[in-house]
Amino acid sequence: MNGKRDFFEEELAPRPGDEDILLIDIDGFEGPLDLLLALARHQKVDLTKISVLALAEQYLTFIDKARSLHLQVAADYLVMAAWLAYLKSRLLLPDPEPLEEPSGEELAARLAFRLTRLQAMREAAEKLTERERLGHDVFARGMPEGVALGQATAWQAGLYDLLAAYAARRARHFASTIQMKKRTVIPLAEARERLMRLIGPSSSWAPIDHFLSEYLVRPELRATARASALSASLELVREGELELMQAASFAPLYVRRKPKEDARA
């Protein structure tokens, strides 16, 4: 029947074809299992009889190719690749003796099962969309007189509305909590002002952390305090207010007020 599938964003069927499958980027897939299923379907056999070994090889080739093309490969694809490489070795090398863990065959069967199950659900989803749907192929009465049961007013409210109302209200509550977090950033101006004030007129060297001790005791402020203080101190050095000294990379950073030219005389 026409337009039966109108309510999907896209057709279920189209998946990359054989020839282009190695050329397309990974974004077309919804994760490693989805990609594996697409590859498996290209073996064109009953999924229960699929060669998991061949499948593992195809997957590894695919990932290698994607990486050689410098495509971004998400971590979960790489995790699956590592697991499949392991599975491959387990399948190729017979287990010397029964191990605690499942055998290669058991792992392979489990994978084949998951692929079959996912495929079954895809087909089920498709069958659902092929049904005659209310408001689309089947219709309710256009002018119902209305039947009330017991009450004078039928109150309408759905569970979704209820949950959404609650979530929105609580979210507003949380939003104010989050704004407090914003204050955990030490602005550059504040760091600058603080450095100048604490260093004072002293021209003796002191570790920069010394002036930040109040911030550094609070873990959430440590990074921002250091970053802002460093930027501020660089700015002040450029302006000729301060001097910085560091013995080696990652060694403590020392700071002092730049001695006045005339003070030396």
Add this chain to the structure above:
Amino acid sequence: MPDLFVATAASSNVTSLSPEDRRLHLRMLEAILFAATQPLTEAELASKMPEGIEIKPLLQELQTAYASRGVNLRPSGDAWAFRTAPDLGFLLEEHRQEEKKLSRPALETLAIIAYHQPVTRAEIEEVRGVSTSKGTLDVLLETGWVRPRGRRRSPGRPLTFGTTREFLDHFGLSEIGDLPGLAELKAAGLLSATIPPGFEGQPPFGVDAAEEDLLERETS
């Protein structure tokens, strides 16, 4: 064994059609009239049916078939519609009820009562951040989804509110614990804010119920 529908082929001028065609045409008319959002004139009906069909005899046949049913096919002016049989109007009388949507504040208050029951009015206001108008609680009490539960054992002994069995039935929940928690709301995509630490396990579904003196058992 009662005759449910008395099919009278009153009109003999349709005999040129096969019984199957005629039957299909009757079914088509039935479906069109049923789904229509207003009474349809014969011209309108004809425009929706295959061409060259005489509508009038079909309508009369349907009218006769439904004459003894709970629903009748009735002309009003030159338009036709299915209507409840006049003698059964009493079934609908109390039904001329309006359908009302719960207002946003009412929905929010209902949600807070559901999640935090037993909860006092002051506590509801604390979560909502605004005072609750008298009307909001009244509306919720009217829905039958909310009931006074008891009194909190605290100064002033404020009234506590909770939800009813009808609430669960209406929202398709088997128990109040089936409401998704904050983390689950977030996981489902309903809550976009970050949940501050310490709130994950929330909501706690109420203050310790022991801190409450139950009212006399309500009906239901």
Add this chain to the structure above:
Amino acid sequence: MPDLFVATAASSNVTSLSPEDRRLHLRMLEAILFAATQPLTEAELASKMPEGIEIKPLLQELQTAYASRGVNLRPSGDAWAFRTAPDLGFLLEEHRQEEKKLSRPALETLAIIAYHQPVTRAEIEEVRGVSTSKGTLDVLLETGWVRPRGRRRSPGRPLTFGTTREFLDHFGLSEIGDLPGLAELKAAGLLSATIPPGFEGQPPFGVDAAEEDLLERETS
């Protein structure tokens, strides 16, 4: 002369009633169901009818009477409603509602919830092999086709999801057991969390470990 309505008095256990009474009851049910704005449960119907009437046989009789008509009486779960016959949908395109389109992941998730219910979010993710993104579960909740069903009796007491009566009504299913291919999938062990024995190598026939506890009733 076509038989418009085939009246089958299938149920002989109502013979104690006079034909007039039974006829009246059928007419009443018909009127109520025609007037209803949404499917009515058998309990709701019973509350509108004279006391002590067995609703089910009457509903079945009406269902049979309307089976060949342009309008059918359909159950969805324990609720009943008149709906236009599916084969006549082409006549009624003007009534088609704009609907929100479901994404492929949402549709797949819907199918998993329907076939595996009650099912937790983690189980859905296990089947799909990806984590459920935002806008999947909440969209499904918003359609009203999916609802929280209860909590699994396992660590963390995760929320389980299932389908609603609206889901059945929308997809024209009288019960969940009518889902296409459900029995076959179950027999093949594909609705189970655990792999059926002898899965690899041969087609999975005659697997009896398929009835895993995934489909076990939740507490309610």
